[in-house]
Amino acid sequence: MFNLFKTAVLMAAITALFMAIGSMIGGRAGMMMALVVALGMNFFSYWFSDKMVLRMYNAREVDETSAPQFYRMVRELAQRAELPMPRVYLIDEQAPNAFATGRDPEHAAVAATTGILRVLSERELRGVMAHELAHVKHRDILISTISATMAGAISMLANFAMVFGGRDEEGRPVNPLAGLAVAILAPLAASLIQMAISRAREFEADRGGAEISGDPQALATALDKIHRYAQGIPLEAAEAHPETAQMMIMNPLSADGIKGLFSTHPPTEERIARLMEMARGSA
Template sequence: MFNALRTTLLLAAMTALFMVVGYFIGGTTGMMIAFLFAAGTNLFAYWNSDKMVLRMQNAVPVERSRVPELYEMVDVLSRKAGIPTPKVYVIQTDQPNAFATGRDPNNAAVAVSAGLLRHLDTREVAAVVAHELAHIRSRDTLTMTITATLAGAISALAQFGLFFGGGNNRDNPLGGVGALLMVFLAPLAAILVQMAVSRTREYEADKDGAEISGDPLALASALKKIATLAGRQVNVPAERNPAMAHMYIINPLSGQRMDNLFATHPDTGNRIVALQRLAGEMPLADNTPRSQPRRPPVTVRQSGNGWRVPSVERAEEDRDGRGPWG
């Protein structure tokens, strides 16, 4: 119920942003056109934005027969989460990262990057997948995907209106100045909306994902690795579509652009501290001392030399030859 209300409020806020941009570009007429455009975008986003996001982020579907270990992991964790097994995609980037998308648990997908499979061990990958499944179970993916779609559309609308001289409309109270302001302020307003729905959601998904995997310390370790490496490796699809950055488990932007002025994710250090606190509160599944690493309750079959992701050949074996699963 809460997520449905949150999504409704999000749609209302983004629609209002559309109308404000339309007004300052084309006056009353522009506002009405923007409203119709927003209504059409909302409808499109609900049914098709997940496919668009996956395509724009260079995510490719992989067959179960090619990557049985990853599929088995997703199957096991999905059963623990109590949701249908989502589709599995691999993002063709060396930056370790992941996201989930889809309008509901029956129409969802999990996308992990080739870099994630190469740099993280089995426990850490499982913890990241569990985090994304938590987003799917709580239906955060609908909110995240629609926000990404509408934020990008608002920026495009502002630039489109300025290009076609909308600021010359006599019904526009600020004239060309108003249109120019919208080009800069509309994307920032969209980012603020993203921030409003992003930070608390990530903490909740960390907690729920840690409970699904039963291994909060593995998620803490994964977040630390991803945050460290994400700043060194450019995620080209994310840089081209910064409005979708909030969908990833860690901010994928390099910080070299103004798009990274406002952080859409909570501080990674704070997330790690919260997970460490959760690990101390969770009962152990075995007799392993807390000072020692716990084995995850998820069993994943591993092949002798690891496995390669189809059409992502950069997920090569580690130096010791064990492959991306360690």
């Protein structure tokens, strides 16, 4: 119930951003048009954002025939978590990472890069996929996919405002500096909204994943290994669509430029420390 409330707050906040940018571009008429677009985007995000994100990453669905060991691992963990079997995808990327998406546990999907399958041991991979299933169990996946889709749309709308400028209530061009400010601040505001819901969510998914797998230490070592490997291997799809970075188990973006200012993930060292404390407590 609380996650449904957070989803509603997220939709309302991003809708308000849409309306503010629309007002800057076209006054009252622009604001109302932006409201209509935002409502349409909210509807689209609820039903189709998972498919859109999977398409961004060129993810291919696999089954027990095409990826038997990985598929059976996910099935066994889903049973332990008392979840319906999600759709399973692989992404042909060297960078080690994984995410979950979908609007609810009955329509969920988990995806992992081929790089993470090569880098991690079977035990560590179980910890990672248990983490993703914890996101499904906690119903985080709707929030993450909606925020990713809407943040991308806000960035495009803000760029439109900068390039084409805006009009006030009487149709006169607005100050071009205002358009530039909107183009810079609107995507940052969307990132801040994502940050507000993402960091605590990752800690909870780490805890839930450790409980599902029964092996907090394996997830801790997996996070350490992913962190070290991911720093030197770019994830091209995430670099092209930075609004989707908060869906990943580890931030896939390079730390240069504006992308490095607002991380949607808590420090890896703190995540590992909490998991190792869980491991000591269960020993």
